[in-house]
Amino acid sequence: MNLNNVWELVKINILYSNPQALTNIQKKQAKNPKKNFSAYRSILRQQILMIIFFIFIYAYMFVNIDYRQSQGYFSFQVGMFALIAIVSGFTTLFSVFYDSNDTKLYLPIPVKESEVYLAKILSSQGGSLPFLMPIFALFLIAYLQMTNPFLAVIWTLINFLILVLFTNAISIFLVYFTGQMLMKSPHKKMISTSLMVLSTLLAVGTIFYLSSQSNSRDMTLTTTVQMPLIPYFRGFLEVLINPFSINSLLNYWLGLLGLGALLFLIRQLVITNYFKHFLSMEAAKPIKRVIQRNSKPESLTKTLRRHHLSTIKDGTLIIQTYLMPIILVFAFMGPALTNSRLGLSLVTPDFFGIAFLIGTLVGSMLATPTSFLAVAISLEKENYNFLKTLPISFKKFLVGKFLILLVAQLALPLAIYLFAGLFFLKANMVLVLSFLLGAGIAAACLGQLMYWRDYRLLNLTWQNITQLFSRGIGQWFSFILFIGIFVFGVALTVFSIILALHSSAILVSLILVAVILAVIAIIQVIISQNFWKKLP
Known part of the structure; x- marks a missing residue:
């Protein structure tokens, strides 16, 4: 894989996915023709500023919760925002991979499927990362309550990266299996829309059910919220409390092993077949339907x-x-x-x-x-x-x-x-x-x-x-x-x-x-x- 090619493709896809931002930058360039503007850098700066802003806002919202006594609520919040990020990532990645018109332009160019795929994933993160920023703030606040600042920052960075990989991996597999279904079907629009709605309904139902299990009580300066511990997501706190416990093994270390397996499957199964899936979906022709006209003209x-x-x-x-x-x-x-x-x-x-x-x-x-x-x-x-x-x-x-x-x-x-x-x-x-x-x-x-x-x-x-x-x-x-x-x-x-x-x-x-x-x-x-x- 040529990283230079990946970086150039990332820059192209960033501009493609943010046409309005590109237009605004071009207007600035027209007003100041002597000043050099880098379009993709300007868009990246905007996205980074937004991400930083999100971190501070969500940190303010979570700071009064005592996660030492609210471990179930911690797992609920992590799981909730992860579900939102997966659904958002699924819709965003599907649009980037299958609804965009630029993929066919890469076919005659001497670039690898893996380079195009990785570039599209990286360029789409600016739209999905804001939904994960609450988790970064959540990790930082919870870990600061339980350990020293240095370890809190280290564990926050590590576990946030793991969760970014996890949500992206799930979203990529959802997109892949959706693409598999659409390869031989002419009803691309109906199937993709139905699957997107169904996946989000499941996420809504899960969040609604879990939120109904809460039991809050106010304390002097902080709030505790008692909720059931959610498997896998509870591991991001238990690994800090006792990294060698049975709960940490089942909910964190086995989760890392599963994530590694997902990433391996994506590398071997998904990325290498991207162009094939795209071309198969393009070849699917819609069924021509005979429209029966009513005897009475429609108003x-x-x-x-x-x-x-x-x-x-x-x-x-x-x-x-x-x-x-x-x-x-x-x-x-x-x-x-x-x-x-x-x-x-x-x-x-x-x-x-x-x-x-x-x-x-x-x-x-x-x-x-x-x-x-x-x-x-x-x-x-x-x-x-x-x-x-x-x-x-x-x-x-x-x-x-x-x-x-x-x-x-x-x-x-x-x-x-x-x-x-x-x-x-x-x-x-x-x-x-x-x-x-x-x-x-x-x-x-x-x-x-x-x-x-x-x-x-x-x-x-x-x-x-x-x-x-x-x-x-x-x-x-x-x-x-x-x-x-x-x-x-x-x-x-x-x-x-x-x-x-x-x-x-x-x-x-x-x-x-x-x-x-x-x-x-x-x-x-x-x-x-x-x-x-x-x-x-």
Whole structure:
């Protein structure tokens, strides 16, 4: 393997996977033609800064937990973020390996399969590593509580590297077996989307179940959370406590042996067959279907509805829209909500305003730069300019597209929240409905901002969906939005609960609802005046 070739391919793939960042750098170059800009270095710096920023943010969130008494919760958190990283890595790597159009360009070039494969894996880490940064912060905090700083840093670096290799290995095998299924199938889109959704549903179910097993209790300065110890992931703490114990052998050292076997199989089985799999998938032709026309012509409304829904049949987009926000919500709120001391079944309807506030915060997380509405217009690609020539109102077309995709974007999460609130948390019906109303209103309002953003950053030449996610400051915007909502929302919710308990819960609820609706109304007026009314 020629490492120089690998490095050159990494630079090419970094630019390919970040077209919007490359465009921004080119604009800077145009403004300062005498200044030398290195595009791939600028993108790498941005990714490194984001990773460092993630470490500090998550360290702040974990610092008050006593992991010496919360070893089960430690294993849960490691497993939870590893699952998220595997799902994210699966979707990202599948797009990089099989949805990109650059692989065929390497076939006539004198480069090895292993060089191309390794370059694609390395260049895609900037998009998946942020999901693993919580684990780095988690390791560092837990190890500092149990040993001296020098050993804590060494063990953090070693075990974080092991977990990066582990999550990437699992993701690579998922991509490989998906590719195996698609080699002889013409239904590539349907199968890949189904497998992506299924894998993420399993991850959501696992996280939701494990979070329901928690039992938290507050202490003076720290918090302990009692949860069952999860096999394999518990080994990252037990190896520090006693590296020669039976538990360390079963959950850490055997895990290392299994990881070594996975890496060997990837080297011998996956990498050497990459070009073959890619060419086999390219050769698979779709089945031509005979469309039976109805005797009655289909109405324009039904035709447009089918068209709008057909544009969102992408596995990566579906996962980012539906499942990743649900994972994050239950990951951070699950242990708190399932704590028996909260007694949600005993909370009276007087606290409907606080439920409305929490719903508003959760709804804001459902409309992100990686959701349906945030890329809806760009999904049209070449149809965009064609549709503008048709004898229909293009403004009505965009409004209709927004409404249909808004319903599609909110239906599943709100249904899950309704089920969880009534049957799992056993909350009062008034509280559940107030929560859902707040979530729906907030998601609709923020969804319009995302739709407007897509209109401003319109891209009709994208190659895979991840390119649309990275437009502007896409990753930074998503993360800052989530952290801002989480930190500000928790503080405001806690303050509101304390105020309601020491005064009138109904009065506090009425004030909260009135203030939130007033803020949303102001935002809505701004959107209407500056976006909807200015559409052609």
